[in-house]
Amino acid sequence: MESGLSSLLSVSIDFETSHLFFPTIIHWIMAGLFVLILVTKVVPFLAEVKRGERTLPIVGEPMDAFRFFGTLVLIVAYFYLMAVVGNLFPYTGYGFLFVSMAFVLLMSLMYMHEWTKKAVTIVVINAVVAPGLAWFILAKLFNITLP
Template identity: 85%
Template sequence: MESGLTSLLSVSIDFETSHLFFPRIIHWIMAVLFVIILATKTIPFLAAVKRGERTLPILGESMDGFRFFGTLALIVAYFYLMAVVGNLFPYTGYGFLFVSMVFVLLMSLMYMHEWTKKGVIIVVINAIVAPSLVWFILAKLFKITLP
């Protein structure tokens, strides 16, 4: 009786694949949620488009080309310059810090509709404080190496 209870309470862990347990669960949950979203939102929308009650939002809509292409250019420049500036200050995370400050500033200014003095001051403060806080938490508290 004792050996049966002991085997029931014992746990064996395969360390080569144990780290994949929770990501698999999360992937399946996300897949199920994606199917639910498709069934509840997309299918009725497409049926309304087919009946002529709605139109596809992509067709016939005007596009803000400056913001669209500006965002793409800033993202590409952000990742490229993070490595370049990071190589100037190796193993300090300053590449992440300085480039993130500029990135947040330019993105915020690009998406501001009205440039008021108060709005620009808030954007500048946010561009300095938010990346600095993230850099401090990741690089100093958690000792995560940043570019």
């Protein structure tokens, strides 16, 4: 009798798969929430579209091709040039710093509607300070290796 009770109260942990316990629970919760969103929001919206009460967003709306494709080009160039410039200054994080400054500057200028002296000055200051601060905190304070 005692061996049955002790086996009931004993716990064995498989350390090769125990790290997957909580991620699996989170995945199932997220999948359930996704289905809940589909049922409560998307299905009624599509029913309204089918009845003609609403239209699908994006379809038939004008597209700003310059900003759309410019953003795609800048993102690809950002990741490519970060490695290129990073190889010029290995283990310093200057690739991240210099390319991020240019990226933030060009993205901000591309999306700015009115080019006033004040707005451009703010964009330039932001393009220098924000990546510089991120670089300083990550590379110098926390010693995180940046490209």
